[in-house]
Amino acid sequence: MSVIAINNLAKYFSLPKKGKGGKPGPMNGKMGPMGIIRAVDNISFEVKKGEIFGFLGPNGAGKTTTIRMMTGVLRPTKGNVSIFGHDVWKNQILVKQITGNVPEEANVYFDLTGLQNLMFIGEIYGVPKKTRLNRAESLLKKFELYEKRNLKSMRYSKGMKQRLLLCMALMSNPKILFLDEPTSGLDVQSARIIKQLIREYNEKGVTIFLTTHDMEVANELCHRIAIINHGKIISLDTPQNLKALTQEYKAIDFYFTNGADKAKIKDLSSVREVQEVSGGFHLIVEDIHEGICEIVDFIKQNHLIIKQLNTHQPKLEDAFLKIIERGDKN
Ligand SMILES: Nc1ncnc2c1ncn2[C@@H]1O[C@H](COP(=O)(O)OP(=O)(O)O)[C@@H](O)[C@H]1O
Numbered sequence: 538m539s540v541i542a543i544n545n546l547a548k549y550f551s552l553p554k555k556g557k558g559g560k561p562g563p564m565n566g567k568m569g570p571m572g573i574i575r576a577v578d579n580i581s582f583e584v585k586k587g588e589i590f591g592f593l594g595p596n597g598a599g600k601t602t603t604i605r606m607m608t609g610v611l612r613p614t615k616g617n618v619s620i621f622g623h624d625v626w627k628n629q630i631l632v633k634q635i636t637g638n639v640p641e642e643a644n645v646y647f648d649l650t651g652l653q654n655l656m657f658i659g660e661i662y663g664v665p666k667k668t669r670l671n672r673a674e675s676l677l678k679k680f681e682l683y684e685k686r687n688l689k690s691m692r693y694s695k696g697m698k699q700r701l702l703l704c705m706a707l708m709s710n711p712k713i714l715f716l717d718e719p720t721s722g723l724d725v726q727s728a729r730i731i732k733q734l735i736r737e738y739n740e741k742g743v744t745i746f747l748t749t750h751d752m753e754v755a756n757e758l759c760h761r762i763a764i765i766n767h768g769k770i771i772s773l774d775t776p777q778n779l780k781a782l783t784q785e786y787k788a789i790d791f792y793f794t795n796g797a798d799k800a801k802i803k804d805l806s807s808v809r810e811v812q813e814v815s816g817g818f819h820l821i822v823e824d825i826h827e828g829i830c831e832i833v834d835f836i837k838q839n840h841l842i843i844k845q846l847n848t849h850q851p852k853l854e855d856a857f858l859k860i861i862e863r864g865d866k867n
């Protein structure tokens with residue numbers, strides 16, 4: 538069952554005129570003939586109940602613009618988003634009641650402590666007074682902020698603020714959670730806590746929609762991933778299937794203590810490409826087995842002393858780059 542349906546959604550921005558003070562953003566969106574940026578260009582997809590859906594793409598691809606339309610912050614130029622069958626733009630209050638949202642540049646109330654921020658948000662959402670404190674404290678414990686609950690949030694680190702924002706979004710017990718770049722630029726510990734809790738809330742039944750430019754985050758967390766570039770969805774699949782797209786990418790790295798001739802390595806019959814890397818070579822090969830056998834022979838013949846030899850499995854990052862390159866060629 539789908540809980541979010543996106544139908545022919547588009548957002549166009551007109552280019553700021555020259556000579557005006559307005560600062561234009563990075564112009565990575567596709568420009569139309571009239572100086573229009575097609576930030577989101579006619580996309581359609583559905584998010585199923587109970588899934589973690591990832592929206593993956595490079596900077597300027599249109600992720601934030603899409604999530605802002607999905608949360609009723611920005612009015613679509615064309616098309617619509619519906620949540621549980623309700624048009625988001627026309628039912629903003631209802632949508633806010635059933636969803637939690639952590640926007641890209643959200644902020645906490647600096648003058649309030651962590652706990653006060655949660656109590657305040659709880660009151661806005663009409664969480665009954667009795668449940669409010671319990672819920673706030675339990676969230677603070679889960680997100681490892683309880684010790685710092687009485688500290689003014691202006692003193693929180695970036696990672697702590699992001700964790701607090703997630704707590705705030707969860708105060709209303711939402712059925713759907715929207716997260717725009719939830720772990721971007723955070724310390725390792727905060728990123729780990731956030732990823733863990735995204736999984737935990739999802740296991741409890743919360744549907745999660747997140748954007749990221751980080752392939753590893755998408756790979757670790759998401760059941761399905763849509764790849765967006767220049768405002769268009771260029772691929773939508775499970776991480777496993779996306780990775781399978783790069784099955785033909787087979788590579789071997791080998792490192793050794795004494796020198797070797799790049800030209801000779803390139804002559805090996807199974808080697809397609811050679812890149813010199815510090816202390817060794819990165820080889821793209823036709824076949825891993827043949828490649829290793831040939832390299833081992835080569836090492837013996839040339840009296841090299843091997844330090845390390847790795848083979849590469851296809852990674853989501855390779856699929857991502859490949860899909861984006863393919864899209865750019867069309
Ligand atoms: N308010 C705006 N006015 C003009 N252009 C915008 C505005 N918001 C976003 N854009 C442009 O739309 C494109 C997509 O931006 P965005 O959705 O923020 O990308 P992402 O979140 O994937 O990095 C970019 O080219 C950006 O400069």
Ligand SMILES: [Mg+2]
Nearest residue numbers: 600601602641
């Ligand atoms: Mg963004």
